[in-house]
Every structure is written in structure tokens, then in C-alpha cells.
Amino acid sequence: MSPTSTFSSSFIFFFHILLFSLFEAEAMEMDLNPRTANQTLFEGEGGGYYAWSSKEFPFLAQAKLGAGKLVLKPNGFALPHYVDSSKVGYVLQGSDGVVGMVFPNKKSSKEVALKLKKGDIIPVPLGALSWWYNNGDSELVIVFLGQTTKAYVPGEFTYFILTGGLGILGAFSTEYTSKAFNMNKNEAKELVKSQSGVIIIKLEAGKTMPQPQLHKTKELVFNIDSSLADGNVKRGGIITTVNKSKFSFIGEVGLTATHMKLQPHSMNSPIYSTDSSIRVIYVVKGSARVQIVGIQGKRVLDTEIKAGHLVVVPAFFVEAKIAGGEGMECFSIISSAEPILEDIVSDESVLAALSPEVLQASLNISAVSGKHLISEISKNSIILPSTN
Ligand SMILES: *[C@@H]1O[C@H](CO)[C@@H](O)[C@H](O)[C@H]1NC(C)=O
Ligand SMILES: *[C@@H]1O[C@H](CO)[C@@H](O)[C@H](O)[C@H]1NC(C)=O
Numbered sequence: 001m002s003p004t005s006t007f008s009s010s011f012i013f014f015f016h017i018l019l020f021s022l023f024e025a026e027a028m029e030m031d032l033n034p035r036t037a038n039q040t041l042f043e044g045e046g047g048g049y050y051a052w053s054s055k056e057f058p059f060l061a062q063a064k065l066g067a068g069k070l071v072l073k074p075n076g077f078a079l080p081h082y083v084d085s086s087k088v089g090y091v092l093q094g095s096d097g098v099v100g101m102v103f104p105n106k107k108s109s110k111e112v113a114l115k116l117k118k119g120d121i122i123p124v125p126l127g128a129l130s131w132w133y134n135n136g137d138s139e140l141v142i143v144f145l146g147q148t149t150k151a152y153v154p155g156e157f158t159y160f161i162l163t164g165g166l167g168i169l170g171a172f173s174t175e176y177t178s179k180a181f182n183m184n185k186n187e188a189k190e191l192v193k194s195q196s197g198v199i200i201i202k203l204e205a206g207k208t209m210p211q212p213q214l215h216k217t218k219e220l221v222f223n224i225d226s227s228l229a230d231g232n233v234k235r236g237g238i239i240t241t242v243n244k245s246k247f248s249f250i251g252e253v254g255l256t257a258t259h260m261k262l263q264p265h266s267m268n269s270p271i272y273s274t275d276s277s278i279r280v281i282y283v284v285k286g287s288a289r290v291q292i293v294g295i296q297g298k299r300v301l302d303t304e305i306k307a308g309h310l311v312v313v314p315a316f317f318v319e320a321k322i323a324g325g326e327g328m329e330c331f332s333i334i335s336s337a338e339p340i341l342e343d344i345v346s347d348e349s350v351l352a353a354l355s356p357e358v359l360q361a362s363l364n365i366s367a368v369s370g371k372h373l374i375s376e377i378s379k380n381s382i383i384l385p386s387t388n
């Protein structure tokens, strides 16, 4: 084989790889359309649990993220359970919730009881046993966003309930439970069959449940709504990021949370992850138009989002939102305890970091236009108000 033919065949080979990977990227189906939670897993007198099913939202499975929403009516009680996913709950509504947790791998640790109110974030580590109770007189609503990397069903949380009609205890034979509890068979049967309720029950008024421990609540619950924002732009909005430096417990579940409020018609600077972390956004209030740009400079999403919608932003893809007439509020998690995000048009953006020469050459603009662009960008923050 002559050197020329080696060169040309390896060139052709390389070219094939390039075409192939472009084709692969094209073929990879990514339906990023926002969805509401429309799978009812349970609904009863005490409340309900609703999920984003990975059948309806297949990209959740690809991204290995999950989401669900718990609604507890007054005196509603979600029976003790553990989950095959690590997640963060965000309290959308309610002022007098109580969550009890028993942490895995802490042999001597007793249940902790924590108080929950609107705006709180509560991390739930993989495998932690928890129960949830609404001690208030209005509904308690919590949205859970989390990672399903170790889950049975990618894209979904699977719950293991300890007691009640669908509980683990009642599923063992009486021979086992009587031996385990050192009781006769009738006593054992009564013990595990007495609670016929499933998943979420309603306790009789007047039942006393554990009082929340305030010092533990301070350590393990973080009110993101009332915390100091990292970015606060006049006529633009606010953004608050809660990472493990600010709230160490969220680091233990390997996630980071953000809360953003955009005022009417303001925009968040186009943003992307540089470390392969994925973001999942839940719209709390209002509406916005969201655009996501991905592989080969293709705009893969351009749609309206409103309260109740869930949006997933794939790794390295760039996302921007412009709030609608009544503004928009959203809560999101990022699938890393130390995510590295970059934006494109703020004073700290990658564009602002480029040298003037490269900016001019890349955009094919004159030195004068380049200077103007840089001076505009230097005034920008991560949120761009409606009238700049
Ligand atoms: C969920 O929404 C999809 C369309 O987005 C619909 O086809 C499906 O029937 C809905 N499922 C339920 C349980 O409501
Ligand atoms: C947490 O966020 C702060 C402020 O945004 C940042 O300075 C810090 O480096 C972050 N910590 C980690 C572990 O990423």
C-alpha cells in the first residue's frame, strides 16, 4: 500500500466516523416537550401521589431523573416507606407539615421529625425511611425531583412501603411474623393486618403525632424562598442556588437546587452545564416561553411552559426562558452536588471572556460592533430585565 492510499483510506475512514456520529446524534430521539404529572399512583381520603411516568416522558428514563408530587389533606399521613432514588422535595403549599426520617447506616439513630412549610427544600437520601404528615388545616403539596440512577425503573421512583395493606410486613407469612415478633399466630396476624389502609391514610382528628424537632429542622431543611438570593436584578428577578456549601445535607443526596423568579417579560441568560449534569425544572407559578438548543445548533424545543410543567434540559444543551405577562417562578434540581454551569450573555459569560479579536472573527463583525457588543454584555447579569 502506498503512503497516499493509506492517507486517503484513513481519511475516508475518519470521514465515515464523522458522518456516522452526526447521523447517530440525529437519530437519537429526544422529545423534550414539557409535561404535567399525569399518572395517579394513589388517591384516597388522606391525599394522593402523582408521578411523571417514564412511558409518557421517555426522556426522563434516558436522563435517569424522576419526579412526583405528594398531596396530603389535613391529617393525611403517608405511611413509612423507602425509595430506590435520591431526591429533593420542595414544599409548594402548606404551613404545618411534618416529615419523619430514619437515616440508613446510622445504627443508633432514632427517627427525626422535621417541620415543613411552603418554600422549604427537604433532601431525601437513597433508602432513607420516611413518613409524611399534614398537621395543618390546608393541603400540603410537595414536588419531588430526583435521580433514578439506581432505580428499578429508570425515570421513576419505586416506593417500598413498610406497613399497611400494601406493606412489606403483612406480606410475610404468619409463620415468619410470629417468629420475628415472638408472638402466637393470632397476635402476629392482628399486628400486621390491623392497618388496612394503603400508602396514604387519614388519621382521626385529635391523634397526636411527633412534634417537629426545631434544631434538627434547622440542620436538615432549608427555606429557599426566604433565603438571600445570589442574583437579584431590578425589574428582572431573582435566582438562588442551594448547593452543598450553603446546605450540606443537599450534598449528601448528590444534588443541587435552584429557585428562580422572573418578572414579566424578563429572561434568563442562555445557560448550559459543562460537566454533563442534567437539569430538571418544575414550573411553580406563571408562564414562560422556553427554548433549548442542542446538537448541531439545532433548536430542539421552543414552547410555552406553565405552572405544573416539568422540563428536562439535557447535558451541554443551552436553555433560555422569557417570562410571560404575569412572570414565572420555577424550582429545579441539577444532577450533581458540584455542577459547573456557564451562561452565554452575562458579564461573566463565556462570550464576555473571549478576546475582542476572536469575538470579531467568530461573529464576522467589525471592531466597532465588537466593542459595542462587549459593552452591552458587561452590563448584563444572569437575569435580563424586560427593559434593558
Ligand atoms: C397523560 O398525558 C398524555 C398526553 O400528554 C395522554 O396521552 C395520557 O393519556 C395521559 N395519561 C393519563 C393517565 O392521564
Ligand atoms: C456553591 O455555590 C457558591 C455560590 O454560587 C460557589 O461559590 C461555590 O463554589 C459552590 N460550591 C460548590 C461545592 O460547588
Ligand SMILES: *[C@@H]1O[C@H](CO)[C@@H](O)[C@H](O)[C@H]1NC(C)=O
Pocket: 364
Ligand atoms: C462577513 O461579512 C461580510 C460583510 O458583511 C460579508 O461580505 C462576508 O460574506 C461575511 N463572511 C462570512 C464568511 O460570512
